[in-house]
Amino acid sequence: MxxxxxxxxxxxxxxxxxxxxxxxxxxxxxxxxxxxxxxxxxxxxxxxxxxxxxxxxxxxxxxxxxxxxxxxxxxxxxxxxxxxxxxxxxxxxxxxxxxxxxxxxxxxxxxxxxxxxxxxxxxxxxxxxxxxxxxxxxxxxxxxxxxxxxxxxxxxxxxxxxxxxxxxxxxxxxxxxxxxxxxxxxxxxxxxxxxxxxxxxxxxxxxxxxxxxxxxxxxxxxxxxxxxxxxxxxxxxxxxxxxxxxxxxxxxxxxxxxxxxxxxxxxxxxxxxxxxxxxxxxxxxxxxxxxxxxxxxxxxxxxxxxxxxxxxxxxxxxxxxxxxxxxxxxxxxxxxxxxxxxxxxxASVSIDAPEIEISHPLLPSLMAADFRLTDLTVTSPDLPRDSWADQEIDWKLLARAAVETGVASTRYGEFRLSYTKPLSPTPPATFALHIDVCLPGATEAFAPFDGTIVLDGHHLILSSHALSLHLDGIDCSLEDGASITAGDAIGKVAGAAGGVGGLRIQLCRDPDLVPPLFARPQQSAIWRRICPSPSRLLGIGVDAPAPESESLLERRHKSFAKPQKNYYADPPQIERGWKEHLFDVKGRAYLDMVNNVTILGHGHPRLSDAVGRQWAMLNTNSRFHYAAVAEFSDRLASLTPEGLDTVFLVNSGSEAVDLALRLAWAHSGHRNILSLLEAYHGWTVASDAVSTSLADNPRALETRPDWVHPVMSPNTYRGKHRGDGSTEAYVAAVAEKIAEIENAGGRLGGFIAESVYGNAGGIPLPPGYLREVYALVHERGGLCIADEVQVGYGRLGHHFWGFEEQGVVPDVITVAKGMGNGQPLGAVITRREIADSLEKEGYFFSSSGGSPVSCVVGMTVLDIMRDEGLQENARATGDHLKARLEALGQRFPLVGAVHGMGLYLGLEFVRDRETLEPASEETAAICDRLLDLGVIMQPTGDHLNVLKIKPPLCLSRESADFFVDMLEKVLSDGW
The missing domain is CATH 3.90.1200.10 (Aminoglycoside phosphotransferase (APH), C-terminal lobe)
Structure with missing residues (x-):
């Protein structure tokens, strides 16, 4: 005492x-x-x-x-x-x-x-x-x-x-x-x-x-x-x-x-x-x-x-x-x-668990060869589309698997997709600590070891000093507290003879513990020590293999070129997607807020069906004559302003920009190209040359070829001139650069710019900026290229093309990303006389850009965008999302500004709203914390202090709210 x-x-x-x-x-x-x-x-x-x-x-x-x-x-x-x-x-x-x-x-x-x-x-x-x-x-x-x-x-x-x-x-x-x-x-x-x-x-x-x-x-x-x-x-x-x-x-x-x-x-x-x-x-x-x-x-x-x-x-x-x-x-x-x-x-202290001693099979009338095993994991081919959301899907698949032999079992140790929870800040319990068996009713069960019967309603426990067997689905005639020995009958599986019964089986090393049926992924390794696999009781001995995410990452790093980076230092292994959701191999659902490539969302059944049909018939290159290439090219041309009537189909946005620059050179006869500082346009030699984003290439400003002439970034938020009244100053900077080129005896070939400042997070260009710059370029015989790879194709919601917001018509449009929903597909759209200028340099060819599969993909994407109103959703959901993000700025000084429109938004973090000191390290930490909360997000911009928000256009309002709620949680709780 x-x-x-x-x-x-x-x-x-x-x-x-x-x-x-x-x-x-x-x-x-x-x-x-x-x-x-x-x-x-x-x-x-x-x-x-x-x-x-x-x-x-x-x-x-x-x-x-x-x-x-x-x-x-x-x-x-x-x-x-x-x-x-x-x-x-x-x-x-x-x-x-x-x-x-x-x-x-x-x-x-x-x-x-x-x-x-x-x-x-x-x-x-x-x-x-x-x-x-x-x-x-x-x-x-x-x-x-x-x-x-x-x-x-x-x-x-x-x-x-x-x-x-x-x-x-x-x-x-x-x-x-x-x-x-x-x-x-x-x-x-x-x-x-x-x-x-x-x-x-x-x-x-x-x-x-x-x-x-x-x-x-x-x-x-x-x-x-x-x-x-x-x-x-x-x-x-x-x-x-x-x-x-x-x-x-x-x-x-x-x-x-x-x-x-x-x-x-x-x-x-x-x-x-x-x-x-x-x-x-x-x-x-x-x-x-x-x-x-x-x-x-x-x-x-x-x-x-x-x-x-x-x-x-x-x-x-x-x-x-x-x-x-x-x-x-x-x-x-x-x-x-x-x-x-x-x-x-x-503490890295290993405690050896005693060997499980099984003296008798639980269900001796069933042969191991009779068992059919289900696959309920993230990679299961039996869980198409969103069937995982069906609360009865486990038993449905189990019953389907049992049709052939009358016996089917789930697997111990699998991370079940059917237990995932989209829009959840915490990982759900997906790791199965038990197995379910579909088998004939009235099948007799026997004690696999000596123990005492404990009855709790329909739940039966066979308990020994070192191990407990938990069973659900047994009709037991024994009394609570009865002592039995291995091989004694326990009871029969509920259900009439000749009918179908279900049995749930679980082992636990602690006799005083009623374990959960599922464990959270982060606790699964510990729980499986406490609840060993019961598959041995059935003689099948087949458990779900553990994910090999770490070894796969090692293999990636070993054979995959180092410059090809992956998101996150410790990335989840993503193997499935649905709409705006991604799923890792442990059943964790993530909200995808960065994937502008999959404009329709992940796993769209209409697109996968169309691709499958076309692959089954033909896929070749565009030098063959087939309907899809003509139909898709005509469809693309019809989406652009009058006069832009000619289409090149390519494999990617980088290739599209590269080709656009070649068109400018060929048509104007001059190589000097104006580009914007802080911009990103791609990874080919030419598209990289006009890219000056320090985030993508820290040596960008030191390594530009002499034909590239970067002009002052018209960044109305943190540039030299700020606000809507900065147009004249930024246009003057372009005029000065043109004068430098001409004073040195050069001539202008063209000007390339994103119609909205994408790399900086969707900052709009100053009002009238493109109209005046385009005029300066056209006066000198140059071509104006609108890079719409990131910002165009309906993503802005209020406009299909970004250049529409500036009220201009470019000479060349480059587009890719979402137009293929992940298929390698890009396009250059221009006027006939500009396209014809390239012929003096020979013909142009892109292996898969205009293939039958790529063209079918492109047309199906456009059909789905139209039928599901995805541009309209980008406008409505994007406006709601932007309003909510702007509200965060009223509460958290770290929020400097919200840029962009539709579902192309940029949330910029600063340490000081007057000096605009970038909050780069905070942004990285915030992204890591968002991953913990189930949101995929990455920093962008020259200072890596901007959240570039560009999710699939099917993003629901509920998902948009979840993203803001999680961001608010991070800003409130810390990171």
Missing amino acids: ADSALLQRTELPRPNVSLADARFIFNEFYGFSGPIRELGSQQDRNFLIDTGTERLVLKVTRAEYPHHELEAQNLAMDHLRSLDIGLRIPEPIAALTGDYIPQIELDGERYWVRLLSYLDGQPLTRQKYLSPEIVAALGDVVARVASGLKDFRHIGLERELQWDLRRAGPVALHLLKSITDQKQRDRIAKAMIMAVKRIQPLASDLRIQAIHHDITDDNVVATPAASGRLTPDGVIDFGDVLYGWLVADLAVTCAALLHHADGDPFFILPAVKAFHQRFPLNEAELKALWPLIVARAGVLVASSEQQLAIDPDNDYVLGNVDHERTIFEVATSAPYPLMEAAILDA
Whole structure:
């Protein structure tokens, strides 16, 4: 039982000290004056003073706390400071008398006072989201402090403290007397009893030393990094330092992390791994860690409820009580076997599971050869289109597979697409920890091992000391608690003989645990240790193969050219899509907000059917005579302004730009080309030459050939001239460049520009800019090329072509990307006389650009766009999306501007709205965080500080709202 003095301390209110009292103490005892404000504390009073040259913290403690305990706290700080452990630690400051812990009297009450240096920075408590890197850094902070204190000794560390987890059980039970909610009191009591029960057998192997015992998100000071993320680098509040269990120091930190965990207890594992790497824990300590976290959670909740009962106006406690209740909910939500296994795994401690002993088959009347296995994974050919969304699809496919032999089974260990959840910020539980069998009704089942029957409605458990078999779908005549031996009959599969029955089978190594049927992907490796495969019971021994994403990425890096980058450092393996959704091999759904290539969306059945039909008939090159090339070319020409009547079909946007430049050279007879700075046009030699985006080529401005003449970027947001009134200045810059060319004896061949500044995120060009620039170019016999590869083809919603917004007609249009919905297809559309100019250089040929399949793809895309109103959807959904993004700018200073229109938008992040300093690192971190929340997004622009939003045009309003909601969550919670 806990010491009575200890229990009495738990009931003490904070010192009755006002701001005026604190001002008196600062002045009379330390000689300081300045603005003062109170800091939070549960049982002390803390005050911050700004002296003008430094900031200091005054701590006022009740006299009931012994002097030697406070001395131990001061000396522990001095000890760590002397070791230089790579962390900032407060420095105790003596009073004018030279005493570090003077005692004072106020209104008849005696208190101890101490003065400490203040650590600049911010605590992590109000930062709702903490990245895995920050969580790991916190674990490392605890290890540094614990390692630094392991040799520290002082009599003041031998203390009775309510937070000492060695006394958590009796302390919590004492505190529970103040809780009036019977249900909550019972929950806390039950949790504490279970935690203490698991700790007791391990206690003798838990090392004792000096520990801080309160390194929480409140007591770790962090410094913001350039990305906006916080770097923990200081520790404060040594009020709970004592001799205690070493692992308790880590348990306190992990418990504090749980209110940031969004319900996922595995959130703490980076901290565990980091602590163990710096200060290794023994096996008993690792096994005790989760029960200690639960115990800490119980004490926190009980203490707050008790403190509010005696001090209802304590703002510090009121501000933390919701966090502490969340900590308790998460801590008690996870089974002990799961967390023990996960913690041991994080520490790279391997625990060999005993071999499963099966003495008798479960269903001996069925032969392994009779079983037909279903495939419910992301790559399953039996889940076409959106059939995965059918809640009955698993059993439908199972029944279909059983038609031939009467027996079919799902596979243990597969990540089922049928359990995916589009528009979900958290990964759903998709990993099957069981198998379902479709088989003849009344099939008899037998015990595969000795055990006891446990009946829970229609759920039957055969339980032994090392293994439990969970069955659903058995008619059992045995009584609850009956003992049976291997080979004894358990019962029969529900259903009439000759009919169809269903049986669900699951194994679990913990007899006290009723496991879930599915696990979240991030927990699946641990759960499969607890719930081994039951396929051996049936003699089939065939489980779903594990995804090979890491080895595939290694193979990609080994054989795929390095300049061909992939999104993300640790990319999900995407193998299926539907509309605006993508699915990885673990069943995680992502909202695709970047894929302007798939303009219709992913997996469109009408397009795949059309492609299949054409592939089955003919696919060759455009030098053959067939209907599709004539029909598609005519269709494309009809979409453009009058006079643009001739079409070249090519393989890609880069090839289209390359060809457009050749047309300009051939028709004008001159090679000098004007292009815009910060633009991107492609990767062929010519298209790359007119591209000056530093994000795509950091050496772009140093390596342009002499025929390329970049002109000032008409960026109305961050360019030299800003706003709609900048047209004249930007046009003048073009005129100056033309004059330079002519003064050097050159002639102009053409001008190329995106009709909307795509690479910068869809910034509109200044009003009338293209009209005036086109006039300057035409006066000199040059051609004007509108690069519509990214911005055209209905994506802007309000216009089919981007140049329509400027009220001009170009000489040449280049288009690709969405026109093939992923098929290599691009086009150059121009006038007949311009196209004919190329013949003097010979004929032109593109292998698959005008093939029958490509042409059918192109026509089908246009048909679907028309029939499904995708341009209209781009306008309506895009306008809604833009309005919501602009609303974020009213709340978050990081949002500098929202560019673009329709479903081609750019959200630009800046650190300062006046200087427009790009928030490049923040943007990268935001994109990584969005991936965690189920959104595919990438940065763009010369400064990589723009979210270029260009999803499939089928994007629903619900999906648009999900994207903004997740972005708002990131901006609110942190990244």
